[in-house]
Amino acid sequence: MPLLRAMFTTLLDGAKFRRRSEHHERVWFSLIGFCLRPGFGYPLDDWRVEQLWKIYAHGIQFVNEMQNWTEWWIAWRRIAGGLNVQAQEQIFNDISKYLNPAAARQAGIAKQIKTRGYDDMVRLSATLERLPVDKKIQLGEWLLKRLEKSSEPSQTWWAVGRIGARVPFHGSSHNVVSAAVVSEWLQIVLAEDWKKSPHIGFAATLMGAYERR
Secondary structure (H helix, E strand, O other): HHHHHHHHHHHHHHHHHHHOOOOHHHHHHHHHHHHHHOOOOOHHHHHHHHHHHHHHHHOOOOOOHHHHHHHHHHHHHHHHHHOHHHHHHHHHHHHHHHOOHHHHHHHHHHHHHHHHHHHHHHHHHHOOOOOOOHHHHHHHHHHHOOOOOOOOOOOHHHHHHOOOOOOOOOOOOOOOOHHHHHHHHHHHHHHHHHHHOOOHHHHHHHHOOOOOO
């Protein structure tokens, strides 16, 4: 970890050079997210996350490069544990139009879904454990609705499992979705053919687990 954090500092110092080309930008986000994961656990990590978060408002430069969008979302997913409530809510608000099944039917949004790394947005949304419970429930129900279509990637089941997980990775137990809601989600999961995807069974495991004390 000391080596990774030292590399992070070097990458942050050279942040402006990420705009030299689409390749520089893609690799820079890939590396800096890797070097700061999971966003906490080492001295001054809160400061490091704060510095990197300043870049979020600027977005990416090469917006027509799908792989750059992928690395952008992956970077924020990797450090999600170090992002505060406000930052996680901002990310959720920014990507919700792509996750909401109703909004996704709009022609412009549907086109962007195909080019801006939808799969990685889904995975990122599932790691936002500091979201208020009502937004988590909304998110979970959106994804379950999308899973009614065969075209939805099977990894979305994994995301549903993370959202309904009984034991959060970095969030507070106060933001865990209630057992009553998760029980309803589990009924949907149990009705699926688990042979279709290992993510379905994994989702059930996350939602059915409990923390031993």
